[in-house]
Amino acid sequence: MTTSKPANPAKPDSKAKRSAGRVNLNDIAQRVGVSPITVSRALRTPDLVSPATRAKIQMAVEELGYVPDLVAASLASRRSKVVAIILPTITQALFADTIQGLMDMLRLEGYQLIVGDNGYSSEIEASLISTLLGRRPDGLVLVGGEHLPPTRRLLANAGVPVVEIWELPEKPIDSVVGFSNFNAMYAMTHYLLKTGRRRVAFISTRRNPRALARQEGYIACLREHGQGQLPLIAMPATVRDLTDPEMEFIKLVHAHPDIDAVCCADDIIAFNVVFACQRQRWPVPDRFAISGFCDLDMARKLYPALTTVRIPGYDMGREAGRLVLGRLHGAISEPVTLDLGFEIIQRETA
Amino acid sequence: MTTSKPANPAKPDSKAKRSAGRVNLNDIAQRVGVSPITVSRALRTPDLVSPATRAKIQMAVEELGYVPDLVAASLASRRSKVVAIILPTITQALFADTIQGLMDMLRLEGYQLIVGDNGYSSEIEASLISTLLGRRPDGLVLVGGEHLPPTRRLLANAGVPVVEIWELPEKPIDSVVGFSNFNAMYAMTHYLLKTGRRRVAFISTRRNPRALARQEGYIACLREHGQGQLPLIAMPATVRDLTDPEMEFIKLVHAHPDIDAVCCADDIIAFNVVFACQRQRWPVPDRFAISGFCDLDMARKLYPALTTVRIPGYDMGREAGRLVLGRLHGAISEPVTLDLGFEIIQRETA
DNA sequence: ATTACGAATGATAGCGCTGTCATTCAAGCG
DNA sequence: CGCTTGAATGACAGCGCTATCATTCGTAAT
Numbered sequence: 231m232t233t234s235k236p237a238n239p240a241k242p243d244s245k246a247k248r249s250a251g252r253v254n255l256n257d258i259a260q261r262v263g264v265s266p267i268t269v270s271r272a273l274r275t276p277d278l279v280s281p282a283t284r285a286k287i288q289m290a291v292e293e294l295g296y297v298p299d300l301v302a303a304s305l306a307s308r309r310s311k312v313v314a315i316i317l318p319t320i321t322q323a324l325f326a327d328t329i330q331g332l333m334d335m336l337r338l339e340g341y342q343l344i345v346g347d348n349g350y351s352s353e354i355e356a357s358l359i360s361t362l363l364g365r366r367p368d369g370l371v372l373v374g375g376e377h378l379p380p381t382r383r384l385l386a387n388a389g390v391p392v393v394e395i396w397e398l399p400e401k402p403i404d405s406v407v408g409f410s411n412f413n414a415m416y417a418m419t420h421y422l423l424k425t426g427r428r429r430v431a432f433i434s435t436r437r438n439p440r441a442l443a444r445q446e447g448y449i450a451c452l453r454e455h456g457q458g459q460l461p462l463i464a465m466p467a468t469v470r471d472l473t474d475p476e477m478e479f480i481k482l483v484h485a486h487p488d489i490d491a492v493c494c495a496d497d498i499i500a501f502n503v504v505f506a507c508q509r510q511r512w513p514v515p516d517r518f519a520i521s522g523f524c525d526l527d528m529a530r531k532l533y534p535a536l537t538t539v540r541i542p543g544y545d546m547g548r549e550a551g552r553l554v555l556g557r558l559h560g561a562i563s564e565p566v567t568l569d570l571g572f573e574i575i576q577r578e579t580a
Numbered sequence: 581m582t583t584s585k586p587a588n589p590a591k592p593d594s595k596a597k598r599s600a601g602r603v604n605l606n607d608i609a610q611r612v613g614v615s616p617i618t619v620s621r622a623l624r625t626p627d628l629v630s631p632a633t634r635a636k637i638q639m640a641v642e643e644l645g646y647v648p649d650l651v652a653a654s655l656a657s658r659r660s661k662v663v664a665i666i667l668p669t670i671t672q673a674l675f676a677d678t679i680q681g682l683m684d685m686l687r688l689e690g691y692q693l694i695v696g697d698n699g700y701s702s703e704i705e706a707s708l709i710s711t712l713l714g715r716r717p718d719g720l721v722l723v724g725g726e727h728l729p730p731t732r733r734l735l736a737n738a739g740v741p742v743v744e745i746w747e748l749p750e751k752p753i754d755s756v757v758g759f760s761n762f763n764a765m766y767a768m769t770h771y772l773l774k775t776g777r778r779r780v781a782f783i784s785t786r787r788n789p790r791a792l793a794r795q796e797g798y799i800a801c802l803r804e805h806g807q808g809q810l811p812l813i814a815m816p817a818t819v820r821d822l823t824d825p826e827m828e829f830i831k832l833v834h835a836h837p838d839i840d841a842v843c844c845a846d847d848i849i850a851f852n853v854v855f856a857c858q859r860q861r862w863p864v865p866d867r868f869a870i871s872g873f874c875d876l877d878m879a880r881k882l883y884p885a886l887t888t889v890r891i892p893g894y895d896m897g898r899e900a901g902r903l904v905l906g907r908l909h910g911a912i913s914e915p916v917t918l919d920l921g922f923e924i925i926q927r928e929t930a
Numbered sequence: 931a932t933t934a935c936g937a938a939t940g941a942t943a944g945c946g947c948t949g950t951c952a953t954t955c956a957a958g959c960g
Numbered sequence: 961c962g963c964t965t966g967a968a969t970g971a972c973a974g975c976g977c978t979a980t981c982a983t984t985c986g987t988a989a990t
Contacts, residue, residue: 265941279938283938301976305655308945321677326671329670333670342696342712344694365650388647508883531855533856614969616970618970620948655947656948658948658975
C-alpha cells in the first residue's frame with residue numbers, strides 16, 4: 231500500500247458505487263482484497279477457494295447484501311438456468327400438478343421456471359415462443375404437440391432441448407413425456423360398455439388436439455364394442471368456442487333420451503354434469519353413468535365420487551424436468567419418448 | 581505437453597458465426613450493411629429509422645431467423661421486462677385468476693412473468709426472493725404481507741417496485757392491492773346469523789395469515805352478534821399441517837351436534853363440506869348452512885349452488901400489474917394501497 | 931537439487947446488447 | 961450565405977459476470 235493520496239479513478243463518493251448503486255462482484259472483491267474472479271468462484275465452486283478466503287468473502291457478501299446478477303451470469307456463461315413452459319392456459323386446474331412437478335424437479339438444481347400461456351392458439355404460441363426464446367431458456371416444455379411450421383423452425387434453430395407433454399405427437403420436435411389420450415378414452419369407453427351401458431355420449435367443451443384424440447378413442451371403441459351404438463358427441467366447432475357443459479349435457483339428453491352414460495373429456499366437465507344431474511333429480515349412476523378424465527383431487531371428494539381416468543400430471547412435469555436437465559448435463563443425448571400411461575379409477579359415478 | 585498443435589483461433593467455419601452459433605445483431609447489421617445500433621433501433625424504435633433501412637433490416641431478420649437476446653438487452657439497459665410473482669403454492673385454483681390478471685396486464689407491454697412458490701413458508705420465501713431478485717425483475721408481486729426481516733431488508737435494497745396482494749398488511753413494504761379478509765369473513769358470518777343460524781362453526785384446513793384474518797373476522801362477528809355463541813373453530817396447529825376438510829367437519833359435528841352452519845375459509849373446503857353432507861344425507865341448507873370464500877367458477881355450478889364471498893382475484897392481479905407498470909413509467913411515484921373490496925354472493929347453500 | 935504437480939489465485943477478453951454522445955447531411959430561415 | 965434544426969446513422973464504452981489461459985507457490989517425487 232503506497233497510500234497514493236486521494237482516489238485516482240472515479241470518486242469513491244459516499245459508497246463507492248457506480249451505475250445503479252447495486253452491490254456487485256467488484257465491490258465484494260475490493261472489500262475482501264481479492265480479484266472478482268475469486269469471489270465468483272467462492273460462490274459458485276467453493277471447493278476451489280481456500281477456506282480462509284471463502285469465509286471472508288462470505289462475510290462481505292452478507293454485510294453488503296450482495297445478490298449475484300443472474301442476468302449477467304447468463305450472458306457470460308450462456309446458461310440461463312431458466313426453463314420455460316407453455317400451457318394452453320394457466321387458469322386450468324388440469325395443469326397445476328404438471329407445473330408443480332416441473333418446478334419441484336427444477337428447483338433441485340436451482341433452475342427457475344418461466345410460464346407462458348398460448349390461450350389454446352397455435353398462432354399466439356408462435357409469437358410467444360419467439361419472445362420466450364429471447365430469454366435464452368436452457369429448456370422448453372410445451373403442452374401439446376401441434377405446432378405451426380414457423381414454430382418448428384424457430385425451435386430447431388434455437389438449439390434448446392424441447393419436451394412436449396400431455397400427448398404422444400406423431401412427429402415430436404425432440405423429447406416427449408405423455409400418454410395416449412386416444413387409448414385412455416378408448417379404455418374408459420370400454421369400461422362403460424362393459425358395465426352394461428347401451429348408449430354412451432361424449433362431451434367436450436373445448437376443441438383442442440387432446441380433446442380430439444380422446445374423442446377419437448371414444449369413437450373407435452364404440453365402433454368396435456358399441457353393438458351398433460352411433461357416436462354421440464358434443465364438441466365445439468372451433469378452437470375459440472367454449473361451451474357450457476351443463477347445457478350441452480341437457481341438450482344431448484333431450485335430443486337422445488336413451489343416453490345412459492356420459493364420457494366427459496375432463497373432470498371439470500364431469501363435475502358439471504354430475505351437478506346437472508343432481509339438479510334434475512336424475513340419479514347417478516342409476517340413470518346416468520358419468521366418467522371424468524384427469525383425476526383431480528376433487529374427483530374422489532365429489533359425491534358420488536367420480537369414476538375417472540387418472541393421468542400422470544405431476545409425473546409428466548417432473549419427468550419433463552428430468553429430461554431437460556439430463557440433456558443439459560449431457561447425460562442424455564438423444565430424444566426420448568416416455569409414455570407414462572394412465573389408469574381407470576373406478577368410483578361411484580360409473 | 582507442448583503440443584500446441586493447430587486449432588489456435590476460431591475457424592470461421594461454414595457460417596461465419598462464432599460462439600454459440602446464434603444469429604445476433606451484428607450478423608444482421610453486416611448482412612444489411614448498417615451498424616448494429618441501427619438494427620437495434622429498427623427493432624425497438626422503428627420511427628427513428630428510415631423506412632428503406634427498416635425494410636431491409638426486417639427482411640434480414642426474417643431470413644436469418646434472428647431472435648433478439650433479451651438477456652443481453654436486460655444487462656445493457658438495466659430493464660429486464662420481467663415481473664416476478666411469489667405465491668404460497670401454484671397448485672391452488674385460488675390464485676389462478678390472479679396470475680391470469682397479472683399476465684394479461686403485463687402482456688400489454690411485453691413483460692414476462694416468472695413464478696415462484698414458497699409453499700406457505702416465510703423461510704423458503706426469503707431464499708426464493710433472493711434468487712428471484714438475481715434475475716433483476718422490474719417488479720415483484722407477493723401474495724401476502726407477512727415477511728421475515730431479512731426479506732424486508734432484501735426488498736428495500738433491491739429498489740424494485742413491490743406489490744403485496746390478497747391482504748391489507750399493517751406495514752406494507754410498498755404498494756398493496758387487496759381486500760380485508762377480516763371484514764369479508766365478518767360479513768359472511770353476519771349474513772349467516774341474520775338468516776337465523778344459532779350455531780356457526782368455522783373451518784380452515786390451512787394455517788396462514790389470510791386464514792387467520794378470516795378466523796378473526798368470524799370470531800369478532802360472533803362476539804358482537806352471536807347471542808352468546810362461542811367460537812367453534814377447526815384450524816391446523818401449524819403452518820405445515822394440512823387437514824382434511826371432510827374429516828374436520830364430521831368431527832366438529834359429532835362434538836357439537838347443535839351446529840347449524842359452517843363458515844369455510846375457502847370454496848374448496850366448502851365443496852368438501854357440501855359433499856360430506858350429501859354423503860351423510862344431511863340436507864343443505866336445511867340441516868347445515870354452508871358458506872365458501874373466493875367464488876370459484878364451480879361455486880355457482882355446484883348443486884346446491886354455493887353461497888360465498890366473491891373476492892377480486894383477477895382484478896388484484898391486473899391492478900398489481902398496473903401499479904408495477906405505473907411505477908416503472910414514473911406515472912406513479914408513491915406507494916399506493918388499493919382495497920378492492922368483496923361481495924357476499926347469496927346462492928343456495930345458505 | 932531438480933522437476934513435477936496440484937491448489938489457489940489472477941489477468942484478459944469477451945457474452946450481445948443499449949445509453950450516450952457525436953457525426954453527417956439536407957432542408958429551412960433570416 | 962451562414963446558421964440552425966432535425967432526421968438518420970454511427971462510435972464507443974460499458975452492463976456484471978464467466979471461460980480460458982496463465983501465474984504463483986508450497987510440497988512431494990525423482
